[in-house]
Amino acid sequence: MKLLASSLLRDSQLALTGWWFTLVVVGSLAGLEVAGRHASNDAHDGFAAFALLALGAAVAVRHRREPLPWVQAALGWGRRLGASAAGFRYDHGFDLRGTPPYPRRTPPLVWTILAALAAWGALAGLAWALFPSGWRVVGQYSSYVLYLAALLLLWGSLLLCTLVGVFVPVTVIDRWVRGWVGETDRRGAELAAVVGYAVLASVVAWLVPPTAVLGVCAAVAAAAAVAYTLPGGDGAAILWRSAPGTPVYALPLHRVMAMVVGLAAVVMFNLLLTACGGRLTGGEDAMAVTALFGAMTAWLVPGLVLVGVYWLGSAARSDxxxxxxxxxxxxxGNAAERKAAAGRVRQWGFRAATGDGATAGLQLVPAEKSEASEFDPQWPLRVCAADLDGDAVRDRLARRDEIQLRRHFFRGVGKLFRRASAFKAPGGGGFWFAPHWWFIECLGRDDADSGEEAAPPLVGPPYARVLPVRCRQHLHAVLRATRVDMFFVEDGVGYRKLEKVIRVLMELYDVHGGTRYAEEHHFRGLPKVRVMIHDYEPGNPFRSDLYPEPKFDDLSRVRVLHVFRDRGGDEELVEPPFDWSSSPAPVGLVG
Structure with missing residues (x-):
């Protein structure tokens, strides 16, 4: 009985204490509403917003110590809202095969977001048109607390954009500095770059209106819309569906990138219009702080655009x-002969070069010293002017170029797997290898003892660092022709064995001119490895009782060449004879 009485007393004290705290919160909110009626600009609003932020932190701390019923109700409402928003989620995967094509369609959520952004921009423009001195007037005559919450969200978004706008260009500058000075101490140069860039953006923001930046955002959004409408080729795509059992649609990867860039440009346009639209109308006296924050963020946008253009150019060159x-x-030869030879070489589809960038070479000599028709000539190939009139030299140059590219490629593969061997797990697994896709930077690790279904972690050096661009281009031609989208290389399969597998693909490409697909029987006879090719697609996962099953999502469509350690077990089982007493004899002797 005493225990029951003490429990009731403690609960009543907690309820009383929670009631008083709730009363303090309500009184604070009412005080903010009253104070907001006397605030004259957004500097005062900033102090009130920080007070609201402190009040929210106090509620969070108190709720963690002693749960508040009204906070629990609000959190429950938020969870129900999040559960209802789960209907907008989509299952997604990659399509690296492209054939037969899935129907192309954009998720409806994208159009919903675009409509919401259009409504936001129209509302921001209307607010500045109706209230040139600042749309904070709406908060003063309605709910000042909601206005403060919106102001905090706006300032936080501007701060995030400012950090990104400073960090991204400075990262690019740091890479350039690293290329100039090497791995020496660069902290002074990095600090100077950060401070200098921030000061430059601040000075420009103070002196120049951000009208031009809004035009830049609109131009980027328009360019993204044009890029979105381009049909594209048979490259990679994103597969998506609204729920299991529903139709699967494809969204080409170039459209995904255009969509992300376009939406980001529209969001930035709306943020800047909401923050500093008064500078376009000659107002913003009551929201000078917000306008200054918006102008500083605005003049960081050109740097981001330049970095984006630089990145797109680099990606296009290394694709x-x-x-x-x-x-x-x-x-x-003399200058005239070299000029004529260079013109002929360009007609063949090559380019004349000097230095170490060439994969083949020609040495102009008199006719009696020509080796254009020799079986095993020395390189650079000795040719005369008459040899350049036919196509035999062109074919030898093309073949020499392929041989050199493959040598560079296999040397790079050796370096890649030697460095990646440090990431092997004790439980075994393998590596995903796909250097012919521009969006895959390095090897992917698949550990057998990992229970995660997320994307495999990237390990080892980037492909671009160990494999020249033209090597990856040549491999892209070989693998697309033989219909191999990715490799899975099991632990224990050395790069020498992988090299033999890839050489079989290259031989298949050379012999059949890129018209025959790779099949498992092409790899029979390779010692100590077992090659298995599987077409991953929705509803067709890889299954094997003898070999490990790599983790792969159910919605992707990829033709994967698996390179396993040979475990045997492929021999056909033959039943022993039932009667051991008889022995075989020729038919003619049976009487």
Whole structure:
């Protein structure tokens, strides 16, 4: 009985204490509402917003110590809202095969977001048109607390954009500095770059209106819309569906990138219009602080755009799907002969080059010293002017270029797997290897003892560091022709064995001119490895009782070449004879 009485007393004290705290919170909110009626600009609003933020932190601390019923009710309402928003989620995966094509369609959520952003922009423009001195007037004559929450959200978004706008260009500058000075101490240069860039943006924001930046955002959004409408080729795509059992649709990867860039540009346009639209109308006297924050953020946008253009240019130059013309060095002869030879080489689809960038070379010599028709000539190939009139030299240059590219490629693969061997797990697993896709930077690790279904972690050096661009381009041509989208290399399979597997693919490509697909029987006879090719697609996962099953999501469509350690077990089982007493004899002797 005493225990029951003490429990009731403690509960009543907690309820009384929670009631008083709730009363203090309500009184504080009412005080903010009253104070907001006397605030004259957004500097005062800033102090009130920080007070609201402190009040929210106090509620969070108190709720953690002693749960408050009204906070629990609000959290429950938020969880129900989040559960209802789960209907907007989509299952997604990658499509690296492309054929047969899935129907292309954009998720409806994208159009919903775009409509919401359009409504936001229209509302921000209307607010500045109706209230040139600042749309804070709406908060003063309605709910000042809700206005403070919106102001905190706006300032937080501007702060985040400012940090990104400073960090991204400075990171690019740091890479340039690293290329100039090496791995020495760069902290002074980095600090100078950060401070200098921030000061420059602040000075420009103070002196120049952000009207031009809004035009830049609109131009980026328009360019993204144009890029979105382009049909594209048979490259990678994102597969998505609204729920299991529903139709699967494809969204090409270039459209995904255009969509992300376009939405980001529209969001930035709306943020800047909401923050500093008064500078466009000649107002913003009552929201000078917000306008200054918006102007500082605005003048960081050109730097982000320049970095984006630089990144797109670099990605386009290093895209394995491109075909860069091979370089041929020209030596010997006089200037006129070299000029004529360079013109002929360009007609063949090569480019004349000097230095170490060439994969093949020609040496101009007199006719009696020509080796254009020799079986095993020395390189650079000795040719005369008459040899350049036919196509035999062109074919030899093309073949020499392929041989050199493959040598560079296999040397790079050796370096790649030697460095990645440090990431092997005790439980076994393997590596995902796909250097012919521009969006896959390095090896992916698949550990057998990992229960995670997320994307495999990337390990080892980037492909771009160990494999030249033209090597990846040549591999892209080989693998797309033989219909191999990715490799899975099991632990224990050395890069020498992987090299033999890839050489079989290259031989198949050479013999059949890129018209025959790779099948498992092409790899029979390779010692100590077992090659298995599987078409991952929705509803068709990889299953094996003898070999490990790599983790792969159910919605992706990829043709994977698995390279396993040979475990045997492929021999056909033959039943022993039932009667051991008889022995075989020729038919003619049976009487």
């Amino acid at each position: 394995p799907a491109r075909r860069t013309r091979p370089a041929v060095s020209l030596v010997g």
